[in-house]
Amino acid sequence: MYRVVLENLQLLPLLPRFNLKPGFGDKSVDEVCKSHGVNTDFFLEIANAYLDELYVPGEGLSLFSLDTMVNYIISTHKYYTEVALPSVASKINRLMDQSALSEKEVNLVTLFFSDYKKDFLAHISQEEKHILPYVIELERQSKMEEPDPAFIQKLKTYSIREFEQEHDRLETSLKHLSELIIKYLPPFDDIQLCHQVLNDLSTLMKDLVDHAEVEDKVLIPRVAELEKKLLNRESPA
Amino acid sequence: MRISNFILVIDSYLVRKGLVSILNRIQGVRILKEFGADQSFMAYLENHPVDFIIIGQSGFDRSFDLFLSNPGLLEKTILLQDFTIDGPPGKPPASDVQASIHLMEDREALNGKIEKLLGQHNEKNPDNRSMKLSPREITILRLVCGGLTNRQIAEKLFLSAHTVITHRKNISSKLGIKSVSGLTIYAIVNNIITIEEVNLNPDR
Numbered sequence: 001m002y003r004v005v006l007e008n009l010q011l012l013p014l015l016p017r018f019n020l021k022p023g024f025g026d027k028s029v030d031e032v033c034k035s036h037g038v039n040t041d042f043f044l045e046i047a048n049a050y051l052d053e054l055y056v057p058g059e060g061l062s063l064f065s066l067d068t069m070v071n072y073i074i075s076t077h078k079y080y081t082e083v084a085l086p087s088v089a090s091k092i093n094r095l096m097d098q099s100a101l102s103e104k105e106v107n108l109v110t111l112f113f114s115d116y117k118k119d120f121l122a123h124i125s126q127e128e129k130h131i132l133p134y135v136i137e138l139e140r141q142s143k144m145e146e147p148d149p150a151f152i153q154k155l156k157t158y159s160i161r162e163f164e165q166e167h168d169r170l171e172t173s174l175k176h177l178s179e180l181i182i183k184y185l186p187p188f189d190d191i192q193l194c195h196q197v198l199n200d201l202s203t204l205m206k207d208l209v210d211h212a213e214v215e216d217k218v219l220i221p222r223v224a225e226l227e228k229k230l231l232n233r234e235s236p237a
Numbered sequence: 238m239r240i241s242n243f244i245l246v247i248d249s250y251l252v253r254k255g256l257v258s259i260l261n262r263i264q265g266v267r268i269l270k271e272f273g274a275d276q277s278f279m280a281y282l283e284n285h286p287v288d289f290i291i292i293g294q295s296g297f298d299r300s301f302d303l304f305l306s307n308p309g310l311l312e313k314t315i316l317l318q319d320f321t322i323d324g325p326p327g328k329p330p331a332s333d334v335q336a337s338i339h340l341m342e343d344r345e346a347l348n349g350k351i352e353k354l355l356g357q358h359n360e361k362n363p364d365n366r367s368m369k370l371s372p373r374e375i376t377i378l379r380l381v382c383g384g385l386t387n388r389q390i391a392e393k394l395f396l397s398a399h400t401v402i403t404h405r406k407n408i409s410s411k412l413g414i415k416s417v418s419g420l421t422i423y424a425i426v427n428n429i430i431t432i433e434e435v436n437l438n439p440d441r
Binding site for chain 2: 054102104105107108111112115116118119169172173176177179180183184185217221224225228
């Protein structure tokens with residue numbers, strides 16, 4: 001395991017989502033995963049997807065239950081809200097403290113980021129309260145011999161595809177913020193800190209894009225397929 | 238930016254991955270899935286919103302009857318021609334497909350063709366999200382960032398408050414940005430307003 005991480009440091013942001021921390025010793029990937037209750041194949045699939053720019057989701061991620069995917073999505077959200085966002089927020093605040101910016105500029109950036117966090121949390125809670133429980137219920141119902149008629153009725157009027165359409169892109173605003181810093185604000189004295197903020201924003205943006213890909217390319221198509229199967233089975237045309 | 242969904246059906250791993258790497262650099266392209274030398278892509282098409290299929294000559298020849306019986310499919314097809322010119326008898330002429338690219342195409346020509354296709358596709362299927370702001374909406378956005386309330390904007394532009402709210406909803410849904418601070422930063426980086434003109438009125 002240590003060699004995998006050492007040679008692919010981009011994997012670091014992925015580790016907390018599986019409750020893994022460096023300090024692996026000589027344990028293999030499988031040993032580390034097993035001792036943390038992580039499905040090794042799932043970890044490898046996600047790690048590959050994360051590293052490989054040419055990765056196109058294939059059969060790999062379809063082998064896992066929707067339940068596993070949903071858990072991964074929730075722990076990714078947790079990583080964003082508990083690790084990534086607070087870390088970049090505190091750096092931005094420090095950058096603002098130490099800068100020669102006008103009061104207006106400081107207020108703009110600070111307000112922007114706190115609004116951004118609010119929108120971000122609203123987005124996540126919408127997903128966790130409505131979408132993900134629906135996915136889990138769908139998988140559960142589809143395994144039953146006689147699914148709940150009320151659920152089938154609901155299926156006739158609702159589809160996960162609606163969610164796809166309102167799926168906001170959370171990374172766009174981060175790009176605007178980077179652009180603001182690079183182009184429109186005066187230079188910062190603390191170069192190191194300024195670079196860290198830009199790097200963090202860029203890492204987070206890439207992460208959000210990848211995460212949206214997992215949702216859009218893997219989760220949603222699979223859910224849509226399951227919806228269709230269950231409907232055909234329960235109320236054949 | 239509107240995203241178009243692609244699938245690739247190309248036997249050669251090398252060519253397929255090469256194409257993935259080129260397409261990934263073109264804005265607005267999303268590769269949903271890639272297929273090698275099998276026909277399972279047909280089943281995939283039924284359940285997924287695919288806009289374009291890039292298919293290799295040999296894959297096209299193998300399933301030409303499927304393509305023949307499905308004009309909707311030909312419209313989505315971009316044929317990747319190689320050096321095997323002759324397919325099975327009765328295969329659809331390459332001119333019936335939406336476009337074709339050649340294995341020996343150079344980078345610029347390839348990018349140009351794909352971008353042209355994306356442009357045509359977007360025109361045929363306009364998407365609210367990717368549409369640019371109208372001049373009216375830009376005016377309203379500038380006033381919002383300048384700290385005016387909906388009522389003040391309505392008075393200034395001789396509109397009803399209701400109309401202003403509708404415009405603001407449309408602006409947010411086009412840009413995918415809800416907060417005023419987010420809109421303000423968008424307006425700054427798109428040169429709609431300068432930082433000096435910004436007024437972050439907390440009472441709105």
